[in-house]
Amino acid sequence: MTDLNELMSSQFVRVKVVAFVHFIFISNAMLGTWGHGAYEFYNFLFIISMFWAIHSKDSIEAVQTALVIDALSIFFDIVSIIISFDFMNGWAVAFTIINLILRPLSVILLYREFNTRGGSLQSGSVFPTNQQRSYQDIDRPTQPTPTNSQPGPNVASIF
Known part of the structure; x- marks a missing residue:
């Protein structure tokens, strides 16, 4: 039993196990005749997000x-x-x-x-992350301007 706990505590194995198990069950569930494409749609998005992870x-x-798609899929599955x-x-x-x-386990x-x-x-954030993102203005390069140079022509006055 400790081997299973050790395996599930491994960082990359959890995502692979969740993706594989849900892939098997979703594939078999889609063998039935569904009245709409909603089940296929959100499960397709879930599998794609798992492959991305x-x-x-x-x-x-x-x-x-x-995680968000999987949590919302509980409600969508019931419906x-x-x-x-x-x-x-x-x-199916x-x-x-x-x-x-x-x-819920996944x-x-x-x-x-x-x-x-x-x-x-x-608290207070729907999609929180721990990473700080800084804004980089790609329109204006951040090169230092020389202090002793003459200013160039006013391009805005042309228009």
Whole structure:
């Protein structure tokens, strides 16, 4: 049992396990006949954000995006199951419900990954990050101007 806890506490394994498990269950859940494309849409966004989080191993935003989509998907899964229950076969219903049951666990694992990568939830912010971003004005270069040079022509007076 300690090997499993040790494995799940590893930084990059959590995201890969969450992505793989949800990929298997989402793929099987989509084998049913759905009445709308909403289930496919938000799960596609979730899988893409998980691949982004796997690829960008230092990115807080990648894990944060996957975490937000996964948390919102709990509500969306419930609504999709209620609306499309009559249209789905038993196979799709079973995998959709199992995927819904596993979502809170994956939210916890993604939150742990978010904290490990340096993200923190601060009160008053919907999408918090710990990184400070500075604005760089690319229109005006930050080269020092010589103090003894003559001023150039006034370009604004031409127009």
